[in-house]
Amino acid sequence: MPTLSQRGQQLPASPIRKLMPYANAAKQKGIEVLHLNIGQPDIPTPEVFWEVVREKAQGVLAYSPSEGFLELRQAWATYYKEHVGVAIEAENILITTGASEALQFVFAVCFNPGDELILLEPFYANYLTFAIEKGIEIVPITTYIEEDFALPPVESLENYITPRTKGILICNPVNPTGKYYHCEDLQTLAELAQRHDIFLIVDEVYREFCYSERIGYSVLHFKEASEHTIVIDSISKRFSSCGARIGAIVTRNQQVLEAALRMAQARLSPPTLEQWGAIALLQLPQSYYQELKNTFERRLNTLKQGLQSIPGVVVPNSNAAFYLMVQLPVKDSEHFCQWLLESFSYQGKTVMMAPGKGFYFSPRSGINEVRIAYVLKEEKLQQAVEVLRHGLQAYKTQTQYQNLQLPSV
């Protein structure tokens, strides 16, 4: 049998999805699994999207232009002007099949195999898979739960830059921590990118989920860093349309965009129907975003209050995206998460969370952390907290019985 490629052998399994077989087994036993493991909002996709889809559901379902429909790129540019407050034109936008494809294109056209990419860890785990696939070397800079995952000082960041450094990638607001990097942090990074002539790639798909501000500050505000900054965007989270697979590369660096367009031409086009729906979504009024934000802020408060009442759980001061990275009083959170699915239920329910270590590159980091996505209604979040409270008690009893040492938290 022919062997797989090295990258084919090295690709990691998704830490977000790898516990799915245990969740399915729990469901088959009749246990309700509260899914806090994946960033799939439960909010209905706005009706304007469905109206357009139903209207367009006829005739020939043809390819769209490789760069996406002009009408969509114009609507996205208008959204940038009106909601984000930055001057972006249709020609600065390439429509992609989700933010995932946007990032793969950017990695392909900006990085040679062997080039170094700086990631602030914990980071969205799939960044690592895409980097491995492209032969990019990961250089992690750890941020710490005790410091609320703050950006390290610039002198410290400088230490990680080598002649092989080609870019820095951050997510802001941050999946998985719920941290939000303020304007000053972004300015530090943008100046660093300019000073060392490297790319600053910012995944801003959670821009609207920023409870301390009207909207997350976009790196596109720094016009002087236009050649260095690339934004990864998507309609998935802000419009609860993850299954649409509509994302974008947004940059004023036309070389990057032109090279990405050649990749885009090779794969022909993003999905056609959902592009029409996306135009309607991007025209939603400010009140839509406000309501969305209110909903998730209430959930955050409910979740935080619940988690803080559980002994030994460390909850950082995060208030963005719809994630919290918390520390649990367990030795190995992956073992605990699996145990919750395999061996535990409380009032017929259990909880699925994403083990923290899958979001770190450095070994042993995040080993007692979990990422919790608050994508359920408050009532369900309260139930999830109770499952977790009783689960931690039962797990402690069971692991003590097995003479396992728990870390002191």
Next chain:
Amino acid sequence: MPTLSQRGQQLPASPIRKLMPYANAAKQKGIEVLHLNIGQPDIPTPEVFWEVVREKAQGVLAYSPSEGFLELRQAWATYYKEHVGVAIEAENILITTGASEALQFVFAVCFNPGDELILLEPFYANYLTFAIEKGIEIVPITTYIEEDFALPPVESLENYITPRTKGILICNPVNPTGKYYHCEDLQTLAELAQRHDIFLIVDEVYREFCYSERIGYSVLHFKEASEHTIVIDSISKRFSSCGARIGAIVTRNQQVLEAALRMAQARLSPPTLEQWGAIALLQLPQSYYQELKNTFERRLNTLKQGLQSIPGVVVPNSNAAFYLMVQLPVKDSEHFCQWLLESFSYQGKTVMMAPGKGFYFSPRSGINEVRIAYVLKEEKLQQAVEVLRHGLQAYKTQTQYQNLQLPSV
């Protein structure tokens, strides 16, 4: 400004789409452009697809499983059993965002940078872009219009195999030539792959467009080559649903499928709505395919008859897919195609075709060939033939005036 990666700089522009600006300019002058340049069928997408899409157009547009909905994988397996006649199970199928993503995944997990991929040229041009992006070395084996693009004898194929050869990729029926490789040709290739322990990747998206047989013979019939054969599939062409972006990797090699699944997990999921529609498409009866085939066979006959009546045009004996690669009495078909769009019209119409050289890796090959996609109604095809006939006359006059030498054909 940071430099692009080498692959970013090397990616070729799509030969199928690069003349688009000239076509748009012609349209702005009020000229009707008959599009024979792109494989976008004009047949309405079957109504069952739209019915399902409209029915599912509500609620939360959520991610699907990364491997695609089980119901879709089962429907596709049933299609394989009932229409293609091969025993394929749902677990042999990974749903992808079009055949384009399927091929990118296969390249990623099977080939190291520097590995050699054998392509029979002329080939679908985007294979080259994907190969360059993955660092794969292309080894072209030329097939010739004078030989109706026949597969070279096996002794000749053997000469191209080196210790770095990792796979052979063919399209069957062939985009761009319209050639169909029979069972015996496929057996030759499958045995070659087994003998040298390399992958045989077959793009079978045009399987139903095979006018000499009920259906194109699938390489999946060769069970003894199960570990070596990988099929790339898509609903785009057979169900006229190019904009749906639903494809598949089909193989009995579970290692390949598991590695591709890790890529699939990283990009989250293929489009959700269209997967539901695809299930309905794959359940269409045999009569649907028969009618489709009759339609395209009539078009092929109309087009061939027309082209054969134009002096100097060489039409090979091809009768599959919905393409013909023909030789024109011109020196440089790209120049001619551009000229047709920029400087010519006949009765208010002109024709857009894909220049042949973009489908060859060897320099100067295909320089006087064009790919014609017969994706228009017979009446339009007849008009296109007349445009081409008069265009060739006018171009000959003009180029003679410029003292350019035309090749003797």
